[in-house]
Each structure stands twice: as structure tokens, then as C-alpha cells.
Amino acid sequence: MKKFIPVIAILFCAAASYAKPTPDAALEMLMKGNARFVSGKSIHPRNTPARRQLSAVKNQGDYAYATILGCSDSRVPVELIFDAGIMDLFVIRVPGNVFQTDEIAGAEYGVGHVHTPVLMVLAHTDCGAVTATVAMTDKHGHAHKLERNIPALLKPIIPAVAGARKNRPDLKGKALIEYASELNVLREIRQLFHNSASIRAAVKAGKVKVTGAIYDIASGKVVLMEQKKIARIFSEVEKDRSRSTKEFAD
Ligand SMILES: [Zn+2]
Numbered sequence: 001m002k003k004f005i006p007v008i009a010i011l012f013c014a015a016a017s018y019a020k021p022t023p024d025a026a027l028e029m030l031m032k033g034n035a036r037f038v039s040g041k042s043i044h045p046r047n048t049p050a051r052r053q054l055s056a057v058k059n060q061g062d063y064a065y066a067t068i069l070g071c072s073d074s075r076v077p078v079e080l081i082f083d084a085g086i087m088d089l090f091v092i093r094v095p096g097n098v099f100q101t102d103e104i105a106g107a108e109y110g111v112g113h114v115h116t117p118v119l120m121v122l123a124h125t126d127c128g129a130v131t132a133t134v135a136m137t138d139k140h141g142h143a144h145k146l147e148r149n150i151p152a153l154l155k156p157i158i159p160a161v162a163g164a165r166k167n168r169p170d171l172k173g174k175a176l177i178e179y180a181s182e183l184n185v186l187r188e189i190r191q192l193f194h195n196s197a198s199i200r201a202a203v204k205a206g207k208v209k210v211t212g213a214i215y216d217i218a219s220g221k222v223v224l225m226e227q228k229k230i231a232r233i234f235s236e237v238e239k240d241r242s243r244s245t246k247e248f249a250d
Pocket of ligand 1: 097
């Protein structure tokens with residue numbers, strides 16, 4: 001009997017290293033990492049040659065704890081702002097953090113194959129893509145000429161900007177941009193739910209928590225959106241998936 005003990009110990013250790021956090025625990029890991037970053041106390045975890053070597057022989061699906069759609073902006077380096085390391089985050093970055101086909105596919109891979117218990121849409125203050133969309137749709141014509149392919153990138157942000165103008169006609173300039181960015185996070189989440197049956201199934205099964213957040217580039221703080229707003233979007237999409245996402249901007 002004695003000779004089985006080391007075998008059991010090895011099995012136990014292996015199982016322990018494969019334990020993935022629950023959605024709430026994974027979200028807490030992100031927020032605790034962000035708190036360290038904000039206070040200048042980052043510990044840069046899982047960032048060693050040993051971790052790199054581990055990542056070469058292990059399946060990231062057994063380790064990564066969040067899929068994050070973020071903006072390409074150089075001021076929002078995702079692993080740094082969450083004080084995360086190698087094999088921790090499955091990151092999709094695109095200007096304006098929009099969900100078009102490729103990004104939705106990325107989210108499906110992150111949730112379905114990398115098995116991350118959290119999926120976050122992360123916008124940020126002073127976003128150039130949102131600012132450009134506000135300018136592009138400004139009736140008073142403050143937009144400057146855009147390169148050939150940029151309007152297609154900004155197009156998905158237009159409904160959020162239109163929604164922001166409609167809901168809060170009093171907002172101008174920076175305030176309008178920040179509000180449109182918030183609406184854009186919610187709109188992208190709605191877009192994701194509308195277009196991905198596998199994500200909806202994972203949400204229903206409790207395998208993933210979908211959340212939205214805004215990163216403040218000055219303070220470094222990530223502020224989570226109210227989870228009830230995301231729950232409401234999910235139930236609306238579940239009730240009627242035939243409605244166009246264009247109808248929703250809040
Ligand atoms: Zn941006």
C-alpha cells in the first residue's frame with residue numbers, strides 16, 4: 001500500500017495545478033491585480049522563465065482565467081493593468097474594443113477552448129476610436145479625413161455614439177465621448193450575445209461570467225459595470241434574438 005502514496009501525491013499535485021477558479025474568483029483575481037497596479041505594488045506574477053517553459057508544455061486552457069476584449073491603445077496594456085502573467089489572460093485587442101466576426105470568434109475560442117471563467121469587454125477613457133466616431137458623425141462637420149479602412153472599423157461604434165447623443169443631448173466633448181464608450185461596452189456585449197450561441201450556452205451553464213469595464217488611463221483603475229445591466233441584456237437577447245443590434249444603444 002505504501003508504494004501508492006507517492007503516486008497519489010503526484011496525482012493530487014497535478015489536479016491542484018489544473019484547478020481553474022470559479023467565475024467570481026477569477027474576477028476577483030483580475031480586480032486584485034488591478035488594485036496592485038493602481039497602488040504601484042505590482043508583483044508581476046507568473047512572469048519567469050519557469051512559467052514560460054511550463055506554457056510550452058501545458059495547455060493554456062488549464063491555466064488562463066479570463067478572456068478580455070480590449071482596445072489596441074498603447075496606454076492600456078492588458079496584462080500590466082491586471083498585474084497578470086504568462087498563460088493568465090486570453091486577450092483580443094482591436095481599436096475601439098468592438099465585436100465584429102473575428103473578435104467574436106476570439107471570444108468563442110477563449111471561452112470554449114481556453115475555458116476562461118470570465119469574459120470582459122474593457123473600454124477606456126479618452127479612446128481615440130470613440131473620439132473619431134464622434135467626430136465622424138458630428139453634423140457640424142468637425143471630422144478630419146480618415147484613411148480608407150478606418151470608417152469600417154468605426155462603424156460598429158456609431159450606434160453607441162448615436163445612443164449617447166439621444167439619451168444625453170446635454171453632453172458635449174469629453175463627457176459625450178466617455179458616455180459613448182460606456183454605451184459601446186454594453187452594445188458590444190449585446191452584439192456578442194446576439195451572434196454567439198456558444199457564448200450564450202456557456203453563460204446559461206454558469207461556465208463564464210460576462211462583464212464590462214472601463215479603464216481610467218489617468219488613475220489606472222478598472223471600474224466594473226453593474227452586472228445587472230449585463231444580465232438584462234442577456235435576457236433581452238434570449239427573449240428575442242431576431243431584433244437588430246442597431247436598435248440597442250443603452
Ligand atoms: Zn481606445
